[in-house]
Amino acid sequence: MVPANDAEKLILDLVTPIADxxxxxxxxxxxxxxxxxxxxxxxxPHWDNSAMDGYAVRYRDVATVPTQLTVVEEIPAGQVPQRRVQPGEAARIFTGGILPAGADTIVMQENTQRQGEQVTVLTAPMAQEFVRQQGSFxxxxxxxxxxxxxxxxxxxxxxxxxxxxxxxxxRRPRVAILSTGNELVEVNQPLGPGQIVDSNRYALAALVAQTGAVPVPLGIVPDQRAATRQAIAEALTQADMVISSGGVSVGDYDYVDQILAELGATIHIRSVAVKPGKPLTVATFGDAEPGGKLQLYFGLPGNPVSSLVSFWRFVQPALRKLSGLNADWFPRFVWATTDSDLRAEGRRETYLWGQLSMGDRGDRFTLASGGHSSGNLVNLSRTNGLARVPLGETLVRSGEKIQVLALGLS
CATH class of the missing domain: 3.90.105.10 (Molybdopterin biosynthesis moea protein, domain 2)
Structure with missing residues (x-):
């Protein structure tokens, strides 16, 4: 099993960003x-302009107050000034209005008193106050x-x-999505004994779209070698990345790794030290030489929670890099205080799902109620954070700090 951080680095090193x-x-x-x-x-700004409603003046005229000035022009936003402000003069100006020639300071209207064409400045401004200089932004x-x-x-x-x-x-990356398994049926089909709806396809397509890529759902593939081989080969012709769920464990009907090898893939990862999500295949097709481009294949576990956790932890960062983002690829961990005891076996890095929220004293994590089985997707609803219990730890007590993978951030 590859440690999680090592797997993350290996995967990101394999990604060649799209340049189209x-x-x-x-x-x-x-x-x-x-x-x-x-x-x-x-x-x-495109020109010197006023940041306030007020009067455009010469600072030397208003350095000492009170002082009375003659209003010679009115300048709303979008109008070109027609007069140069001379000594003893002011121009009525509104926010965004172009500063007239001769003026260098704005006196806000609250610090003035207007009577007819005369305005009295009651409070001395600072030099160049409320003037947005051309090119200052x-x-x-x-x-x-x-x-x-x-x-x-x-x-x-x-x-x-x-x-x-x-x-x-x-160009948006295209991501082909396959679901493998004889037990899977379409969402609108009645369920027979032992059958389940192919929910992974819909969840993975949604996650791909949220990350800014184009999902290409290719349907359900039965647990047959020929059908699996044909589906993978076809997917590789239609997308920049391929994701399959199911068929990557050690069962008699788990053909994916064998078929990838037959098709010429280089398999870099077969399992990771993560719970849930231990079975994870990462393979590449293409040229690994400088200037070449590798096409990534992710074989995710079939269990719904394992599939989603694997996507959030490993696939989403790779997809961010593939999309051309300059640096913001990595999983986004934040420190939070857990409201619940978090338990793990300690043999793998463990992720427990729940709600991440901002409290009066910083971020807090609340464990989702119910069983945390890799097949229980029901209590995954409303999850926006995965608390990470590090390898070797079996208990994080309520009130302690824990790293949480923040979800919903593409």
Missing amino acids: LEQVAVEDSLGRVLGQTVSSQLDF YQAGAELLGAGVKIGAAEIAVLAAAQCVPVPVY
Whole structure:
């Protein structure tokens, strides 16, 4: 069995990020990964402007107060000033308005008293107060956003303001998903004796989509060598990564590892020192030489919880790197105080699922109620954290700190 951290490093070292670019509209770029460094030919702000509703003045005129000035112009946002502010003058200005020539300071309206065309400044401002200088946020030509950044709402605002259209993004990885097992049936089929619904397919497709990739569900494969071989070979032609669930343990009908070898794969991992999720196959197809590209295959356990834990712990980081993210690949562990005693056998790194929440004294972890069997997916509902009990430990008492893998973060 490969220790969890060693398996994580080995897997990430095998991943070659996708380099194919697509051009998308700004409004379609949410969740995509920026494929090129973006710069702008615009300064931000584009011009000196006011950060307040008030009056644009010469600082030397208002260094001593009270002082009375003549209002010579009104400048709303979006209007070009028509007058230069001379000694003893002021311009009424609104937030975002262009600073007129001659003025260098803004007096907020709350510190003034207006009567007709005269305004009295009651409180002395600081020099250049409430003036947003051209280029103070960003100077034209500099890097605005780097390649490998995942685009969220804030990045969309930046791209739109910079008039970056269209947006260069990496192609989304395609992930083929297979489920193996004679006992599996479709979600809309009646269940016969010994049969179960292929829930792994739907869960894994959802996790793949949440991570920003394109799931390619290829259905159920019966426990037959020929059918399994054909399904895996077909999946490899349709996707950048292949995930199967089931068929990777040591049973008489677990053919996946044998077939991968027959198809020319290099098998790097057959099991990991993790509970749940010990049976884990990691294989590659393709050229491992410099400049070559490897196609990853993950054979996950068939038990539902084991399958999901394996995805969260090992597949999701690999998929993040494959998608072109610049560095944010790794599982996201946070320290939390457990509200429950956490028990483990100690022979493997153990993950117990539950709810991670922010409390008055930091993050807290509450163990999901019910049995923590690898086949019990019912109490996995609402899980957003996996508490990690390290190898060799058998008990973490309530009130102690524990590392928790934070879920739901793509």
